Amino acid sequence: MSKKPVRVAVTGAAGQIGYALLFRIASGEMLGKDQPVILQLLEVPVEKAQQALKGVMMELEDCAFPLLAGMEAHSDPMTAFKDTDYALLVGSRPRGPGMERAELLAINGAIFTAQGQALNAVASRDVKVLVVGNPANTNAYIAMKSAPDLKPGNFTAMLRLDHNRAASQIAAKTGKAVADIEQLCVWGNHSPTMYADYRFATINGESVKDMINDQDWNANVFLPTFGKRGAAIIEARGLSSAASAANAAIDHMRDWALGTNGKWVTMGIPSQGWYGIPKDVMFGFPVTCENGEYKVVEGLEIDEFSQACIAKTLKELTDEQAGVAHLV
Numbered sequence: 001m002s003k004k005p006v007r008v009a010v011t012g013a014a015g016q017i018g019y020a021l022l023f024r025i026a027s028g029e030m031l032g033k034d035q036p037v038i039l040q041l042l043e044v045p046v047e048k049a050q051q052a053l054k055g056v057m058m059e060l061e062d063c064a065f066p067l068l069a070g071m072e073a074h075s076d077p078m079t080a081f082k083d084t085d086y087a088l089l090v091g092s093r094p095r096g097p098g099m100e101r102a103e104l105l106a107i108n109g110a111i112f113t114a115q116g117q118a119l120n121a122v123a124s125r126d127v128k129v130l131v132v133g134n135p136a137n138t139n140a141y142i143a144m145k146s147a148p149d150l151k152p153g154n155f156t157a158m159l160r161l162d163h164n165r166a167a168s169q170i171a172a173k174t175g176k177a178v179a180d181i182e183q184l185c186v187w188g189n190h191s192p193t194m195y196a197d198y199r200f201a202t203i204n205g206e207s208v209k210d211m212i213n214d215q216d217w218n219a220n221v222f223l224p225t226f227g228k229r230g231a232a233i234i235e236a237r238g239l240s241s242a243a244s245a246a247n248a249a250i251d252h253m254r255d256w257a258l259g260t261n262g263k264w265v266t267m268g269i270p271s272q273g274w275y276g277i278p279k280d281v282m283f284g285f286p287v288t289c290e291n292g293e294y295k296v297v298e299g300l301e302i303d304e305f306s307q308a309c310i311a312k313t314l315k316e317l318t319d320e321q322a323g324v325a326h327l328v
């Protein structure tokens, strides 16, 4: 018997990430090749954006995806999020060359108050929310705080692009296959302060740290290059990453919904005090997923270098959080 369709809301649906995301959701890459979906698409109530959204929907129609059980265009989050099971909050301004993501807070922060409130009012009580719009961690924090009737743990921020970027760099450095890397994680904020930690990582059972054995490369080449990858893409493309961001959003939601089979992935989630991170700070942690739930990998040893990196990214997040106190 075929499965009942689930409702997937996507904001910023006519934007560049939206264009790289929707076709993959509709083809079953996010929730499985046996899971029909109804897309509930939100764009700003502006003629040009709504027209563009209409065009994207025409293209979705032209794909004749067997799993696409329905599709709706919205200009109000109160209708877009009605009964939604999954919400991918992408819609917001991207940064341009020379900007830091935190600078977007003043422009984008308020979007997430309204959308958190709308999710609180009309979404499924089990809705799984992924915030992609930058600065993603603090926007997710705002949305979570604006939705007191929903489970805080169901609000997450995207660090998966960073996780994937770190994996690719390590694969290049070691000359091994990216698919063979296990137990990698990224701590903290989706910003240049985040800390990609390969101390526990293995490739075919061998320690990545031992394979690389070069703390100077870690501190002075790997981490800075990794931290500034988003800016490097903006510099090269003139636009912020889109296909790789959409790919990471698919990875994040797929793993959360369908499980990771014991593999570690990174998710930005509200802390429950793990590793000394204060409650509710939306922080990148290593997790595994099973039965639609994520579980933090606990008990990892945090050495002095890692502690300093984690403290730095935490400080940035708590500062951002303090800066949006008026929005939550």
Ligand SMILES: NC(=O)c1ccc[n+]([C@@H]2O[C@H](COP(=O)([O-])OP(=O)(O)OC[C@H]3O[C@@H](n4cnc5c(N)ncnc54)[C@H](O)[C@@H]3O)[C@@H](O)[C@H]2O)c1
Pocket: 011, 012, 013, 014, 015, 016, 017, 018, 042, 043, 044, 049, 090, 091, 092, 093, 094, 095, 111, 131, 132, 133, 134, 135, 136, 158, 159, 161, 162, 190, 240, 241, 242, 245
């Ligand atoms: N977390 C990450 O790893 C990551 C990676 C890449 C991009 N991003 C962020 O994702 C966001 C979107 O990027 P993009 O390249 O798709 O931008 P874009 O400008 O191409 O598209 C954004 C779309 O959002 C719409 N929008 C704006 N406000 C909205 C609202 N309140 N409700 C609904 N829709 C709204 C706009 O009309 C536009 O169509 C940016 O903030 C960008 O910085 C995050």
Ligand SMILES: O=C(O)C[C@H](O)C(=O)O
Pocket: 094, 095, 101, 134, 161, 229, 230, 231, 233, 240, 241
């Ligand atoms: O860097 C940006 O502004 C876009 C995105 O967050 C990225 O990391 O590519």
